Amino acid sequence: MTIYDIAKEAGVAASTVSRVINNKPGIKAETRLKVQELIRKYNYIPDAAARGLVMQSTRMVGILIVDIRVTHHIDSAFVIEQELTKRGYCCITMSTGPTDERKAEYIQLLEQRRVEGVILMGSMFSTDLVKKSIQEHLPKVPIVIVNGYLDLPNVSGVLVDEDAGVEHCVDLLFSKGKQKIAFVLDAVSPANLKKRQGYIDGMRRHGAANEQILVYEAPESSVAGGYEATKRILVEHPDIQGIVYSIDLVAVGGIRAAYDLGFRVPEQVSLIGIDNSLYGEICMPKLTTLDNRLQELSETAAGILREGLEGNVQSRKLMLFSRIIEREST
Amino acid sequence: MTIYDIAKEAGVAASTVSRVINNKPGIKAETRLKVQELIRKYNYIPDAAARGLVMQSTRMVGILIVDIRVTHHIDSAFVIEQELTKRGYCCITMSTGPTDERKAEYIQLLEQRRVEGVILMGSMFSTDLVKKSIQEHLPKVPIVIVNGYLDLPNVSGVLVDEDAGVEHCVDLLFSKGKQKIAFVLDAVSPANLKKRQGYIDGMRRHGAANEQILVYEAPESSVAGGYEATKRILVEHPDIQGIVYSIDLVAVGGIRAAYDLGFRVPEQVSLIGIDNSLYGEICMPKLTTLDNRLQELSETAAGILREGLEGNVQSRKLMLFSRIIEREST
């Protein structure tokens, strides 16, 4: 079923059908009605690709995520998708996987689909290879990185001051008399390195010496990973008083490890996560967490992309402020 | 940049460029090389929409989900997306929201994009309005419903025997001497009604009278909803011995409610969830849960859709078997 089929049966030209579909003025009410009736009769809907070809506009945007199963990423994608769908855009959301090569490839896939805008979810996209791929394949398309940044004229970044936030976490622990504090990293990403730096700066500011800076890396970004890392800390430093984790998911494994090894939380050791995720509300005790403003971050990113889609493509860099949500684990 | 631009600079015809791009045989090695060089020079990639128009194939599939933030739905979508992306399809994943009208509208959106296959995630899509919309808009496109079914020649369903599974949960509780058992429903969906039926059948089989069938509805599908419902049960029936929940997320709220009200789990009251989700591993005690085989369900759905995409469109109905994973809450 095409406009020609409709046109033939209505006894008009295809252009007339096109005009009716697009609500263009200057059509006799009678013919308009006849055409509309046929459109309804056959449930006809114009082909978006064909229309896109002539209009030079696909009304598609791409959302690249390392792994859509990660809750804070998909939560953010949800917010952005809602906003863009409302404005008539179709979002193609893809899981790239962790490797840089794949991320670059997926940018190429998006070029192939001629997307008009791109969201890159997470600091993991702030890499040189991604930058190069953007320059080669999407040099003009508005791109927004959520919690990341690349210095390119068509790329914007919305960031959170997670480094300062972690520093405040350290402050909070010190204010409760906890001075021996460790930091657990779930993976090496720009965002996590910033968090680690916040930990280091906070500790230094409180007069910690080098050997009092305790950074551990979880074997994987999971509950089990947090469990393992925490067990190691608790064994190697039984007098530890506080642990800050790069994400809630891993912190939640830490809570279990502390319980299993007989450490009382928060009396003996205080635990803090990052993300303000559902995980932190489910565990026992409930997790104190650094809220990195995912909702606002996503809304802001969607807003910037929307401006870009409307023609105002420029590079911007915004910063939001994190805050601590204190619950039962501190 | 189009094939014509490449062709002109290479001093050949557009069709020659097309042949090179598509690796067609019968091109002099010399010209092939020259064209390939220019393609690389300009990072040229053919427009998927234009190609789709002439090939009559978009290589796009749609994945409709009520809410992509629901973990078991997005986990399933991930598996399917991986499989289809690997085969060169581009997935457009959309959150429809809970209303029937929106679900029907989104099916229309997918028609507009001329998708070649559709995944409908969850039993919430087994409704008359969705069925009608499929008949009107996508009567020929292969469609697979994950954990749902519609009687249409182009629609397949992959289901889990969650009713029998819940019956086994009731059996498990009885085997531990727990006879006073309630069931909590997080929402009214075909799948949840099946689960409820399993509870009722199980109770009846163990000789329960009507007044011993205790079905509660959580005010919302969330931790808080499960908390509220459980509090009500515990207050109205302080001698309750077991509670089965329609999903882990809600069960996890129940664990907290039991703790707050001073009920010991599992000694006093045993709790069972459904989904085998991460939530159940995070909470304390860890949740016994009915594994509804999400992974296999998704793989099977992807497999059936793949067959449909390859031309073998037919209506099929498959059933997988759930199993109980016993942890600390029973």
Place this chain on the structure above:
DNA sequence: CTGTTAGCGCATTCAG
């Protein structure tokens, strides 16, 4: 081995 031509489904001139 390669160029010419036509057409995929649509919107947009320009005539009338």
Place this chain on the structure above:
DNA sequence: CTGAATGCGCTAACAG
């Protein structure tokens, strides 16, 4: 108010 012609970027059939 409406129709015929053109082209968006691409592939395929047919010549040569």
